[in-house]
Amino acid sequence: MAPEGQKVSLTGIKPTGDAHLGNYIGAIRPALEMASRFESLYFIADYHALTSVRDRAQMTSWTRSVAATWITLGLDPKQTIFYRQSDVPEVFELQWVLSCVTGKGLMNRAHAYKAARDRNAEAGLADLDAGINMGLFSYPVLMAVDILIMSADVVPVGKDQVQHVEYAADIAGSFNHLFGDVFSLKIPEAVTPPGESGRVLPGLDGRKMSKSYQNTIPLFAPEARLRKLVRSIKSDSTPVEAPKDPDSSAAFHLYENFAAPEDVAEMRRRLEAGGTGWGELKNALFEELNTQLAPLRKRYDDLMAPDSEIDAILAEGAQRARERARPVLAGVRRAVGVDGL
Ligand code: ADP
Numbered sequence: 016m017a018p019e020g021q022k023v024s025l026t027g028i029k030p031t032g033d034a035h036l037g038n039y040i041g042a043i044r045p046a047l048e049m050a051s052r053f054e055s056l057y058f059i060a061d062y063h064a065l066t067s068v069r070d071r072a073q074m075t076s077w078t079r080s081v082a083a084t085w086i087t088l089g090l091d092p093k094q095t096i097f098y099r100q101s102d103v104p105e106v107f108e109l110q111w112v113l114s115c116v117t118g119k120g121l122m123n124r125a126h127a128y129k130a131a132r133d134r135n136a137e138a139g140l141a142d143l144d145a146g147i148n149m150g151l152f153s154y155p156v157l158m159a160v161d162i163l164i165m166s167a168d169v170v171p172v173g174k175d176q177v178q179h180v181e182y183a184a185d186i187a188g189s190f191n192h193l194f195g196d197v198f199s200l201k202i203p204e205a206v207t208p209p210g211e212s213g214r215v216l217p218g219l220d221g222r223k224m225s226k227s228y229q230n231t232i233p234l235f236a237p238e239a240r241l242r243k244l245v246r247s248i249k250s251d252s253t254p255v256e257a258p259k260d261p262d263s264s265a266a267f268h269l270y271e272n273f274a275a276p277e278d279v280a281e282m283r284r285r286l287e288a289g290g291t292g293w294g295e296l297k298n299a300l301f302e303e304l305n306t307q308l309a310p311l312r313k314r315y316d317d318l319m320a321p322d323s324e325i326d327a328i329l330a331e332g333a334q335r336a337r338e339r340a341r342p343v344l345a346g347v348r349r350a351v352g353v354d355g356l
């Protein structure tokens with residue numbers, strides 16, 4: 016058992032595409048670091064992905080890809096309970112119960128829903144809810160369930176998910192207020208990576224790296240594609256000789272998160288002095304990424320094969336996750352009065 020024994024770290028990643036450098040820096044790397052200090056539960060949030068994925072082949076392949084990514088990057092399934100959300104039906108039963116104690120107004124203020132409405136407004140649509148399904152609207156309730164059903168203390172996520180983690184505490188409070196202290200009074204805490212650039216890793220176009228913007232660098236892209244993607248990172252046209260502001264550059268922010276601190280300091284000095292072009296920075300970034308990721312590609316590809324050990328790992332994880340979820344759900348059923356007549 017982990018040294019901080021009773022403390023539980025939990026996080027989920029949606030299978031909405033192949034995992035990318037931003038997922039690694041924002042969620043996977045900190046979560047793996049925490050797995051040695053906390054009791055850890057990490058999962059694939061496939062029913063969250065269903066709000067947008069509408070293709071069986073994509074759902075299955077991305078689910079496998081997210082699982083293979085975690086294992087490749089060092090998740091030890093003996094140490095961590097690693098499971099697929101949809102394998103734990105207790106989660107969905109609790110989701111209904113918690114929906115019944117969650118104010119609709121809280122969901123109206125959730126940022127993912129608000130952003131979807133803003134996009135409709137920008138597009139000039141009269142119906143601001145056009146194209147928004149109930150799954151997206153009630154997304155934060157399902158996320159609260161993920162957290163509460165496993166009694167998580169800390170939730171390593173990127174900054175964009177902090178509001179959702181705060182909602183979990185609100186929703187637990189509403190339930191307890193109505194039905195008694197069923198959920199432990201601990202407030203789940205979002206843990207985001209430290210530092211300005213660590214918070215949100217930029218993508219190829221300088222915006223947040225995100226599958227939704229199609230501006231990602233996938234973690235296990237083959238070498239030639241990795242090189243091509245790194246070369247395509249947006250940069251300005253400052254001439255090679257001119258001094259440059261490293262902090263204005265997406266490539267530099269990426270470099271900062273992967274290279275050794277002394278190499279980052281040296282690169283900063285050279286860019287600021289002038290005489291070093293953005294192309295040179297991108298070459299250094301490619302070399303750094305490729306050195307770190309090349310040895311992992313084969314392992315990832317092996318795990319992606321249909322008969323790999325992934326299936327057995329997830330089956331075992333599902334069993335262990337359900338064992339934890341069952342008593343929590345039983346307590347909730349008892350509290351609301353649906354456990355017998
Ligand atoms: P995406 O935006 O690509 O769809 P997800 O929403 O699936 O990514 O995010 C999975 C996890 O990775 C979350 O904890 C999220 O905060 C983190 N994450 C995603 N993109 C980034 C990024 N560019 N920088 C830092 N963390 C990120």
Ligand code: TRP
Binds near residue numbers: 171
């Ligand atoms: N909503 C998270 C995301 O988009 C994924 C997620 C689902 C999650 N359930 C969770 C993260 C519970 C942490 C805890 O990235």
